[in-house]
Amino acid sequence: MDWSTNLQMVAAGLAMGSIYALVALGFVLIFNAVNVVNFAQGEFAMVPAFIAVWLLTSLNLPFALACVITVVFMGVFGIIFQRIAYYPLRNRSFLPVVISTIGVGIFLKNGAQMIFGAEPLSMPRPTSATAVNILGVIMDPQYIVIIICTLALLGFQYFFFEKTLLGKKMLATAQDKQMARLLGIPVATMIVITFVYSSILGAAAGILVGPVFFVTKDMGAMIGLKAFCSAIVGGFGSVPGAILGGVFLGVIEVFASYYISCAYRDAFAFIILILVLLLRPQGFFGEKIAEKA
């Protein structure tokens, strides 16, 4: 067995896993806040990737400025999204909301195709394209960018929810909307902020993953589904679960596609999902919730 190959795969797995983790976090935060699974979450990563490509290639903006504009754009996007796909259906059962988020997802995909064309686009890199050699492990420098940025974002998020009043208010809203409302927390605003934050996480994922693959209208679907798998594997509703689930799936996927079958690369996440659901339905970190009689 070749150690440097394996370490290279670990790096690639961690990088992909970070992307899954970011999108999975978006899922979990929205789910905790409004009890809805947003099936358009993958598109939250696809849209910013297109925007960033356009800003970088057509307008030739510097990378940092393009990132800022993309993040701001996605913030606004989050507000519009919750207004259309969630707000009118907030008092209905989960099925209409699921379908409406799927509908918005299809809309975004085809919208992207109409505006940017069907050809895959490549996103300019923030770093050089040549592989770097760290302690004998050769890897794409973008992987390092992905991992560092994800860690930074998670650090920020931890600080935000643990140390700021706004973060606490959002947690309170997720715990018990009625009680939060009685305490004078503007619940509707908290929900909007959750959607905004969730789509900013998507922006980060889209910008980070863009240079690794081509940017296409279909890039979001698979990332979204696998991120959802990650969230379930980690224990749905659990923030550390989403992060570790994402990283776990990312690494497993790289190894399995190398050692088992490359053609079935996209199947492993779902096979693991089904195994986890069978053996430990609450996921790694989830709590078993029993209905009260």
Add this chain to the structure above:
Amino acid sequence: MNIRIKNLLIPALLVVVVMLLPRFVTSSYWLNLVNLSISFSIACLGLNIVLGYTGQLSLAQAAFWGVGAYTSAILTTHLGLPVWLGMFAAFFVAALCGVLLGIPTLKLSGHYLAMATIGFGIILQLILVNEIWLTNGSDGITKIPSPWIGSFELKDPGTFFYVAAISLILLTWGAIHLKDSRVGRAFMAIRENEMAAGTTGVDTTYYKIMAFALSAGYAGFGGWLFAHSCSHYISPDTFSFEQSVIMLVMTVLGGSGSVIGAIMGATLLTMLPEVLRFLKDSYMMFYAAGIVAIMIFMPSGIAGLVKNLPVSLRSRTWWNADSTAALQVAASTTPLKNAEAGLRSFKIADCSGSGEVLLTVKGLAKHFGGLKAVDGVDMEVRRGEIQALIGPNGSGKTTILNMLSGLYIPTAGEISLGGAAIAGKKSHIITSLGMARTFQNIRLFGELTVLENVLIGRHCHSQAGLFTSILHLPSQKAEEAGIRAKALTILEFVGLKGKEFAQANSLPYGQQRLLELARALASEPQLLLLDEPAAGLNAAETEVLVDLLFQICTRGITILLVEHDMNLVMNVSDHITVLNFGRKIAEGSAEEIEKNQEVIDAYLGTEVGNA
């Protein structure tokens, strides 16, 4: 108009439409579209069974559709088997896949189930692309043969239409019958309240798998139609996740739970792209925007919309005037004719053997982590008695009922009902052994009618299986009539006569409690568990309840009651068990319990403890 003519009206109309359609629609392009929409309609009928009837979200319907199409295509092209054999293979292989998907996903519901079904669809598509030896990979299978009748090939879309239309009619007929049968009601009970379905005697696991299998079988059949018509060509990208989503939207657009709605939704969304063709590239965007708009503005789908039109209200009244309504009246007056005999015949358990021990509980315990909700309780319930289980809040009363009825698995201890060990058994088995219960917070099948609720209570006393239910066989009709008569007697007994066709959650609170009692009685229990039956009842309603409890008891049913209303408890109980902090602190007759110092302390606190 008499019933017989009315019953012939719809079949006659269908025959005319089926015969005439190929004469008016002559372009093969449109005929192919009609065939395609029939194929989708059948898949959506299947999805309607799993989603509309059983309430389980599946996003793999296009995958099952693909399984059917590929099964038949492979068998007929590679092996040269006849197309008609392919039809059965398509149905059964898809149904088998439904079972395979059903098993790991049983414990799941809602989002988790949706995700697992998406995973199944994606894995299937990868198999179709990669197992080239079997499926020809992404090139797909070409030149799929048409079916033959004798030496006549059903090649052109006009003739194939007859096959498609007849299939659709038969499968629709089956789906409609299913809804109003023992199996269909079991499905709907799961949708409405899975826990109550279990304690009412429905094996929820078995019926969920059955729903999945049947739904997949329908989809497989639709896939068969698709493979052998239109372009006679299939490839993996037709059976994508997006297609599953579209089928889901078709079903929900039609109105979840409505058979005709599913067909209308499927037809509409198959034809819509043709109408929207002028939009060219932006067509899918409009389509998607339409989906969102439908969700927002048409919550109950086409079926809900049509149902409330004045025209359909009037025609429904006309339709019901002397057909179904007549049957309903006939059904409810039959037991009336011999009301006395009916009531007397409503003697459920054998009164003899009174006084012997019916239920024995030994060392029963339930720990939730460190919390010992029930900690080693022994008790006995004697046949023919009304026994009460009382104690302060949090003393473990409901936890005991939940263990008795199979909702919780005991941490330790034994429970035996009439000699059979039932600890840890599933609730539907316990129900079939002769125990029924009601819930503290009422758990009715709210969207179903009062009568249907009680009919589900008869579940474990009837046998009709899937095929008898779909085919509407005479044996099923006879059984159905029998359980209906029994259900009506029981409804009369609890005083809900005349409410049979009201929706359960439209009843006032007190009547909902009575209905839950009727549903429990319908399973003819030896032991009836009542969890706070008087909670929320006013004085008059409580009086009615007390009267009912005595009547039930004289009919030979033993009652174990959890209740906070001490007047009621002292009034009706032959025997009282008192719990505190998960342990039994006293036992005895009402007088003994009233004087027991430990009981008084538990309820009022002790002076020493307060000081």
